[in-house]
Amino acid sequence: MAVLELLARQAPPGEYEDLLHRTRRSGALPDALERLDRAVRLARRVMSSAGRREQREAGLAALVDTARDLTFPYDVDGLMRIVTRRARGLIDLDLAYVSLCGPGGVSYLRTSEGAAGSLLTGMRLPDDRGIAGMAQAAGAPAWSADYLADERFRHDDALDEVIRAEGVRAVMAVPLRDGDASVGVLYGADRQVRHYTPDEIGLMSALGDLAAVAVVKAGLLDQTRAEVTELELDSSRTRSSLTRMRYVSEAHSRIMNLVLSGGDLCNVAKAAGDALDGTVLIRDPGGRALATGGELDGLDEEAVAKASLDAHAGRRPVVTGENTWVAPVIAGSEDLGVLVIRTATGLTEEDERLLELSAQSVAFLLLMRRSTAVAEGPVRDELLDDLLSETPHAPQQMTQRSRRLGIDLSAPHVLVVARPEGGEQGRAVVWASSYAYRMAGLKTVQGGCIVLLLPGADASAAARAVSDELTPLLGHPVSVGAAGPGRDADAVARMYQEAMRCLDALTALNGAGSAASVQDLGFLGLLLSDDHDVAGFVDSAIGPVLAYDAERFTELTRTLEAYFASGGSPTNAAEELHVHPNTVSRRLDRIGELLGADWQKPGRVLEVQLALRLQRTRDVLSRQRTTTPPERTGRDGGAG
Known part of the structure; x- marks a missing residue:
């Protein structure tokens, strides 16, 4: 009865020991002492069972509270802080922490509770080693006393060092699983040796299951929030775009109304500048300013020309420099x-569209003011095409x-033929139209070459x-090849043929990229029009002499030129x-050894002299091409 009374009022264990001592001192019989001792042992088992039951009830209550907390819309970080805090209180842990799987399956420490500083957020944790590796492999909780x-x-050396720095002894790892996939690991740890009971492991496992569900839910919630935010941004951008498009339409309507009401270019330039919040300058094909809506200083003319x-x-509009745009003003071609x-x-994209529409409005105004000039464009090309044709035409x-x-x-007119050695022809044709307009000439395209008929008497200067x-x-x-001058319609076709022969001569002489007129090449333009194998001829005539000079840095070629220039006199050549x-x-003896004993016979002499002249001309063209500056400064030029 005494034991039952102690058990009924949940007396502490010490009172059971006191009862046994008093009974022994009272001289009780052995049978009575044995029965009392058995009763005490049973009472202790009842107390232990009741304690475990109370602990389970408290744990279950804590799990219910945790589940209730996890129903709130936390973000992942807030959720993990709740899980680690609950884990510590659930089975009285010294510290708890959670790692979540990131991109590529790598696990990172997301949050920790009770750590002294070694377990830092963002730290990479190996999930294929240590207690976590064991738990992940088994798909069940794992622990170590x-x-x-x-x-x-x-073991992982880096992780062991952190564990040692934290003073951790006992560790438990519970995998957070979503179906067959792992989303992370929940850890519990103590700074003394501890053997976790099955009830404690079960409570942590249940908490891990709740945490896994909550993590997945929080991830979906974060994803939903991100999608909603993106949709809101898209909606905002769409509203802004619609507003801007409405503004572009209204601005274009104002500019077109100004054009149709007879406004001049200056008013149109100012209206376009106001709509685009900038300063607008309108130029003609020659680069001359037609109108401006304000001061536009410091333009890089070369960049603008290009x-x-x-x-x-x-x-389409092209940007050049800082916040400077160039839009083409075109009508058809x-x-x-x-x-x-x-x-x-x-x-912005809408601003570029408004810029294009403004350029179209300017073109429309120019068409209204220059309808006759616009119609002349194709007519001018047709005129030059007719002048170049071999079909007879009435001069009058x-x-x-x-x-x-x-x-x-x-x-007086000269004719220039230009052949770009690479790149697209479109840009060259656009430039040719502008150049012919500036020079008051004509332009057309024949066989991939640009043909220009320009006023003037110096064909060489025009080519350069x-x-x-x-x-x-x-x-x-x-x-570039050029010919002229000519003074009538019939001379145009003749000058074109001469310019084309000059261009062929440049190619034959390895002078591609050079500029010359028929006068610059003299008789070579006619001589080389049908035979383009200049290099082979020069090599067969004086190739050994050229090679000898190149290898030994001698002057046999120069000696040959001086010898022929002096009329075949060695004495005069020496002077x-x-x-000496x-x-x-x-x-001369060395030259004879290189070219053969018959090199001074009349037939060979002519070949040698002609080869020398050709080689000299090729050298001049090569030096000209090399020394030509790669770029030119000026309002109409641009860096290549």
Whole structure:
């Protein structure tokens, strides 16, 4: 009865011991003492069972509270802080932490509770080693009473060092699983040796299951939030785009109303600048300013010229420099100029569309003001095509046609043929239209070459001018041949043939990328028009001499030129070369050994002399091409 009374009032264990001592001192019989001792043992078992039951009830209550907490819409980090806090309180742990699987299956420490500082958020944790590896492999909780001394699993040196720094001894790992997939691991740890009971392991396992479900739910919630945010951004961008499109439409309507009401270019430029929050400059095909909506200082003219070619070739606005755009002003295939704008900030996609519409409005206004000039574009090309054709035409009719276009064929004219050596032809054709307009000439395209009929009497100067301007703009070599002057319609076709022969001569002489006229090449232009194997001829005639000079740095070639220039006199050649006559004689003997004993016979002499002239001309063209500056500064030029 005494034991039952103690058990009923949940007396502490010490009172049971006191009862046994008092009974022994009272002289009780052995049978009575044995019965009392058995009763005490049974009472202790009842107390232990009740304690475990209370602990389970408390754990289950804590799990219910945890489940209730996890129903709230936490983010993943907030959720993990609740899980680790509950884990510590659930079975009285010193610390708890959670690792979650990141991209590529790598696990990172997401949060920790009770750590002294070694277990830092973001730390990488190996999930194929240590207690976590054992738990992941088994798909069930794993634990160790003394982690560092446990040899049942592979240890990780870096993780062991952190465990040692935290003073951890006992560790438990519970896998967080979503079906067959692992989303992370829940860890519990103590800083003394501890043998976890099955009830404690079961409570942690149940908490891990709840945490896994909550992690998946939180991930889905985060994903949903991100998708909602993206949808809100898309909706905002769509509303902004619609607003901007409405603004573009209204601005274009204002500009077109201004054009249709008879407004001038300055008003149109100002209206376009106000709509685009910038300063607009309208230029003609020659680069001259037609109108401006304000001051536009510090323009990089070379960059603008190059961007103008790109804009016309691509038929779209092109950015050049900082917040500076060039839009083509075109009508069909005719170049009417460019619209240059500089803004305070960059242009959006809608702004670019408004810029294109503004350029179209400017083109429409120019068409209204220059309808006759616009119609003349194809007519001018057709006129030059007719002048170049071999079909006979009435001179009086051609003269009248040219006068209607402002061209006086009775004045001196030169004809220039330019052939770009690479790249697209579109940019060169756009440039040719602008150049012919500036120079008051005509332009067309024949056989992949640009043909220009320009006023003037110096064909060489015209060829160099075309090369100097077109080469840096295109960024690759341009071969230019020229002929003239001519003073009537019939001379145009003749000059075209001569210019083409000059261009063929440049190619034959390895002078591609050079500029020359028929006068520059003399008789070579006619000589080489049918035979282009100049290199083979030179090599067969004086190739051994050229090779000898190149290998030994001698002057046999120069000696040959001086010898022929002096009429075949070694003495006079020596005076020109400023050497002793014996030196010239020895050099001539060496030349005889290289070319053969018959090199001074009349037939061979002519071949040698012609080869020398050809080689000299090729050297001149090569030096000209090498010394030609790669770029030219000026308002109409651009760096190649």
